[in-house]
Amino acid sequence: MNKAQFVEAVALDTNMTKVEARKVVDAMIRATVQTLRDGDRLVLSGLGSFSVQHKSERIGRNPRTGAAVK
Numbered sequence: 001m002n003k004a005q006f007v008e009a010v011a012l013d014t015n016m017t018k019v020e021a022r023k024v025v026d027a028m029i030r031a032t033v034q035t036l037r038d039g040d041r042l043v044l045s046g047l048g049s050f051s052v053q054h055k056s057e058r059i060g061r062n063p064r065t066g067a068a069v070k
Helices: 003-014 018-037
Strands: 042-044 048-050
Touching: 003 018, 018 042, 018 048
Parallel strands: none
Antiparallel strands: 042 048
């Protein structure tokens, strides 16, 4: 499901217009992104929990050239 299909599903389920549903979905995405940028964790019961995890760099390989890449 892509964003347009998600907006349509929300609109059908809530009896909103697609324009109103898109505003709701966009607001939800903005709030999620801002929460994660602030370093906080977002927990939506029944959906999942979202957080940013910082990991140390590792060495990978470019599959085309075989060169080492961080």
